[in-house]
Amino acid sequence: MTEPLLFTTALLIGLLGSTHCIGMCGGIAASVGLSTRQNGQSAWLILLGYNLGRIASYTLAGALLGIAGALVATGITGVLLQTLAGLLLIAMGLYVGQWWFGITRLESLGGHLWRHLQPVAARILPVRSPTQAVLLGIVWGWLPCGLVYSTLLWSSASGSWQQSALLMAAFGLGTLPAMFTTGLLARQVQAVMQKRLTRQLAGGVIILFGLYTLPWGRILNLS
Template sequence: MTDLYLLLTAFTLGLFGGAHCVGMCGGIMAALSSGMAPGKGRLLPLLLSYNLGRILSYSLAGALMGSLGWALQQQGSLVVTGMRTLAGVMLIAMGLYLANWWRGLVMVERAGALLWKPLQPYASRLLPVQSAGPALLLGLLWGWLPCGLVYSTLIWAATQGSALDAAQLMLAFGSGTLPLMLGAGILSSRLGDVMRNRTTRGLAGMLVILFGLWTLPGGHQQWLMQLFQPLAAGT
């Protein structure tokens, strides 16, 4: 079972990365809403179905990456060290991205374009969405949209060396994106303002950077562990 503090970290990545998710999927949210004025009560089921499909895709990708991570870890301690190093670097990059100090993760999205290209026509055929089934299927497809934040989280999840643990982390990450992705109502609007606040993003970024530094192998973990002990004690 994945440690609670790891799940909370994954949830935080999704929550504070939600603004980026809205930018990537905002067009789909608008498409789901179009033509729904006569029966606005139908909109929430569509949004929930779409986001369920998207999060299921994240979890499936996590399971696949976790299986790959397990296979790689069987190759010896040197590979394990390399995976932890890569995960730490990616977490630091995510922290810089969340704080809006460096947006290099956007370059990672270009690598996923080859995967998304054959899926895009199928996703387009599902629009406009009028029922929960197509909305779920659209979410399942849209979950593979090139996204640096998702890819970086997947690399981190792969270091858990377990398909189940990695899937759980991606489920927590996807759940963190929900508040802003649902995007309707006063609460979501206010939450969006908070998430875009410079101070809030900076603090969130710093927390993720610290976790990334702790993930990196080396003797520095002892004093960094003292920073995380209060959180670990609380969980």
């Protein structure tokens, strides 16, 4: 893929995968929005800080995994990495469309790290300032999530840590509209995003991204 197409794909994966994000992070976004209204804070500023912190964590994770990906993204190993990335996106599309839920096993891999971070997030709540919101978002960005893990592996197959980080930032920006509005209009947004047809359409497009990611030509050349 060319770089503009890669970034557009990352944005769309984040946007379409928001049906999953609302289930995973919608509750905390809604509670942050509610606490700001109760404390007289500007809800949009607090929510923006929370989401920017979350995206910063995605970007850092993309850079770290991108370093490893750049070391192995050559030859047969690179083909295997790209193939796995495509298969994970397909699995994520099946999950978002509610056809198959095997991807949830992937989320258990991050459980050990989250057990250490969850108490940190609890100490930051309730959020009373933009600084607290950014810190909460940074911590919450490491919540075990199959969509994030799938996109991370996909981005790490790009060949450089810089591009991997930028792709994860684009993915995070793609999740921003749904997560931001969830904090302000929790019930209305969740009602739309959790509709069966919405999830199936989003899941179907993510599956297409996964199929497109598979290195068909390189696989044929190696055979």
